[in-house]
Amino acid sequence: MTFLWAFIVGGSICVIGQILLDVFKLTPAHVMSSFVVAGAVLDAFDLYDNLIEFAGAGATVPITSFGHSLLHGAMEQADEHGFIGVAVGIFELTSAGIASAILFGFIVAVIFKPKG
């Protein structure tokens, strides 16, 4: 059942992105930036966690979850360290994604030849 909801929710988020691309003529970079901000805003109102519980990877795989994780890590540390905690914790949950993106992106770029 989680798989079905992951498909539907994940697909719907992508459809919103496609509408922003086609109808509002935004560039992919604009769409991705807006989605990250949207994810952070949704998390600020504690809505994104409900979506994750409901849809699993349908909510964690789209780029919106990046904004959600940024704010989530920041809030966790802010509870412990106060204002500086926001800066300390901001990359706490996303570091796996960013580090692997840098590492694998670099390795692939070194090994492979550009195509097309």
Next chain:
Amino acid sequence: MDKQPLNEKNFDKARKSYQPKPPYVMNCIKAFIVGGLICVFGELLTQMYIHWFDYSEKNAINPTVATLILLSALATGFGVYDKLGQFAGAGSAVPVTGFANSITSAALEHKSEGLVLGVATNLFKLAGSVIVFGVVAAYVLGIIRYVWSLIF
């Protein structure tokens, strides 16, 4: 078209009438199916990491995202992901795989300029905006929420 001479004012209007209209519905269906399938694959990975590698439900996100990024970087290197992107549009750009694709493709594109000035400098050329806006938004919202929690 009327025979008005083109100038800066009506150029944008005239240009639009020559552009092909995108097949809105078809593009949305493609984006829905491909984006949904990527998320289902992510869910499959998450379940796999929970059952076989003893990750908790919350921590399983990290290896899932890392695996998806690795696969997407490889697919970009083989030139497969760009073909998928032409077919699926936002369906392949919005999931975290699209983030990895933008990093890898920007680095590959500038490979001829060398390792430091080409690959490393351009790694975040496209994905940088995502990180900048994400951090700025999360920082501002984090401060607001923290102040809110202090007051109430």
